[in-house]
Amino acid sequence: TTPPPTTTPPPAGGCTVTYTPNTWSGGFTAEIRIANRGxxxxxxTFTFQxxxxxxxxxGWNGEWSQAxxxxxxxxxAWNGSLPTGGTVSVGWQGTFTGATLPAPSAFNLNGTACS
Structure with a gap:
């Protein structure tokens, strides 16, 4: 007999984020790697606090704004397609007040929360 085919469960949805900052006194750059799980x-559109x-x-590899x-x-224009399991890398530069760069939060990809 032949065993039934193995099925792969559908992706869990959302995304995962890897955030890597490089800081100096009052400034920083940071790479954000966004992995699509949906x-x-x-x-x-990716948002965060x-x-x-x-x-x-x-910023680079995208159109950046802050409100x-x-x-x-x-x-x-060149990185709008993000397949299931695909990853896109974007980066930004900024300034901060205080002794340390605060950790970002509330990552969302097209309105869906990331982990």
Whole structure:
């Protein structure tokens, strides 16, 4: 007899984020790697809260903006497709007040929370 085929469960959805900062006195750069755990995406928007006193100076691999305590990055023309299991890397530069760079929080990909 032939065993039944193995089925792979569907992806759990959402995304996972790896955040890697490089800091110096009052400034930093940070790489954000976003892994898509849901259905394939054609056109993405990623948002997060950078922490109190953190200001966006500029970014790369996306269109960056800040409104209050929320930073938004939208895909660039060349990286809008994000397949299931795919990863996109974006980065940004900013300033912060205080002795240490606050940890960012509330990561979302197209409105779905990331872990």
């Amino acid at each position: 259905a394939a995406i054609n056109g993405w 950078p922490g109190a006193g953190v200001r966006l100076s500029g 209050g305590d929320r930073i938004t990055v939208r895909n660039a």
